[in-house]
Amino acid sequence: MLPFDMRPDAVMQELTNYGQKLSHGMKNLMEVGEISTGVTPKTVVYREDKLTLYRFQNPNKDAITSKVPLLIVYALVNRPYMTDIQENRSTVKALMDAGQDVYLVDWGYPDRADRYLTLDDYINGYLDRCVDVICERHRVPKINILGICQGGTFSLCYSALHPDKVKNLVTMVTPVDFQTPDNMLSHWVQQVDADLVVDTLGNVPGEMLNWTFLNLKPYQLMGQKYLGLLDTLDDPEALKNFLRMEKWIFDSPDQAGEAFRQFIKDFYQQNKLLKGGLEIGEPVSLKNISMPVLNVFAEQDHLVPPDASRAMRGKLGTKDYTELSFPGGHIGIYVSGKAQKTVPPAIGKWLDERS
């Protein structure tokens, strides 16, 4: 048999359809209007430098069943509105529906004046002060923390350094072993001179990280994805959703130089969180994590391979350790319909059982 079964007239029809979709899509693009993100109402409860601590407003106070507030700690890379990207795709909203009183740390956009911020400043400084603010507001000695991706790694470090302030810890798509064989990012940076990068650039441009992430799957992320867009161009809502995701993907804050240097060297190049020897103000030992831990990871995660998260198992000081595996990718775990129905409710239930 021949490898092709394409009739010329069918191919021509395919191309004609392509053109039609393109032109109709252009009409929809003209009318797309503002692209909103971060949809759930929230109030500012604390500000410091570029950091903002938000509390999400639950219109129904009675719906908050948890007595312990939950703080979401997002990564420095990309923006935290991914967790609340649109009405029907909001991890935040789903957590609120699960009875949680949700706070969120927004690290903001560091500029050159923030170049000397270290991981110590971020974790023992900013994050610790946010936790204090929440503890004071609620008059509780401990809160629940949900760390996402790099924010999950920060949360692990924080919990190890301040176990007296964390009631329960949830990590989502969080790397612990930074050198699993399938970790492409880690493989790439092993011979990159992180000192040269930071000494030269100061802060590391967000665009630089963007293109690095896109290069993980260049043909899909820079080509096929856009061709796939054609199939949804005639649907204004689908186009809007696509543009919303694009906005998020390319909305990358610069990385404070010193924090970036330490993260690359200590975590990616020397894997100190797992192997030991990590110091963030003080020595960080995963064995200090004595509170209950829920480790949520995505099975098809191309940024944080599941094994990078699973490595947590057996390394913590707690006896109450649970894993939740989600059949999806790094982003799908927040925005897919299936994730919305399963992940936040499971987190809420797990927290309620321990709060």
Next chain:
Amino acid sequence: MGNTNNWMDNWLDSQQKYWNAWADMAQRGMKAPEAPKSPMQEGLNQWWNAVSSMAPPVGREVFDRLMDVSKGYFSMAERFMAGNQADPQGGLEAINGWLDGMQKMWTDWSQSGANFRPDAFFPMGQMKGLTTFWDLPMDTWNRLAANVVPMPGDFTQAFHPEGAQPMRDQMNKFLSIPAVGYTREAQEQYQVLAQKQMDYLAAMQAYQAAFGKLGVETTQAFQKSLQVRAQEGKPITSLRELYDQWVEMSEQAYADFVMTVEYQTLYGRLVNTLLALKQQMARMVDQTLEAMHMPTHAEISTLQCRQQELRRDNLKLHKEIKGLQAQIEALRKAVLQPEQADEAAEEAPKAAVKKAAPAKRATPAAKAK
């Protein structure tokens, strides 16, 4: 908006005519005439040039990207159709011709040690649009490099293959001249800069050569995958399917390659040489600023570092003060509670007034501490 609709209608109309003509030729078994340019791509370009200025900023970049991908897609379609007209094997000859051409390009390129310039290998616009497909990893690097070094695009693209080696020879001669005289230091700085440029150029060429090799392997893997589909009785039935198959094979070959130690070394060298070049540029800019009695980057960096240290100390002191205040408060309560309890028992209405007094008595305790 009315204008946009006209353009859309015109474009769709011309597109329809174009494909009708193709269909007509196909039905009559005619071979399409060789066209030096791609009519579909040209049409697409004209249409986008006309309407893009009216596109809102939101989504403009997305459509730009979609246009780039579309050009490559249409180019693939035209190449396929051009050979398909009289091909009894349903386009196999066309695809093989196309892939053979790609292989030749990758082989020639990787062997030449030159930068990737498809037009050097495929003149007359033959490869126009196709590089959108094949060049994506390099394209992302060029964007990244442009972001880091203040030059348009990747400036190494300006070095033509035929000129690369003579340029290197000339540069080496220049660099071998010892710096002497009153401007010795400045000369040395320029020599260091030139050396960094050479290092980056060499790293870039090694990186691109590796991608040339990857291109050959990807093409072969793609051809093989087509054969497998034929053997399994799962022929490709649409252009989109063909494209998706190509993406799958490219991504697989790419993923295998970038996880090798060879790639890790190439990538590390590429990043490090680019940043070393940038660092030398910054150093020289600083020297110029210093000569003009203007603040240098290094000086500002020192100030930023000291400022952060001060802020850190300040926050630490704040925390300590807060802690001490809490301790004082706790001590005060501990000292006064028995009194309060007694007074409350004696004179309940005056309790509020009595409460204020202990603050004064607590102070010496804090001082003593």
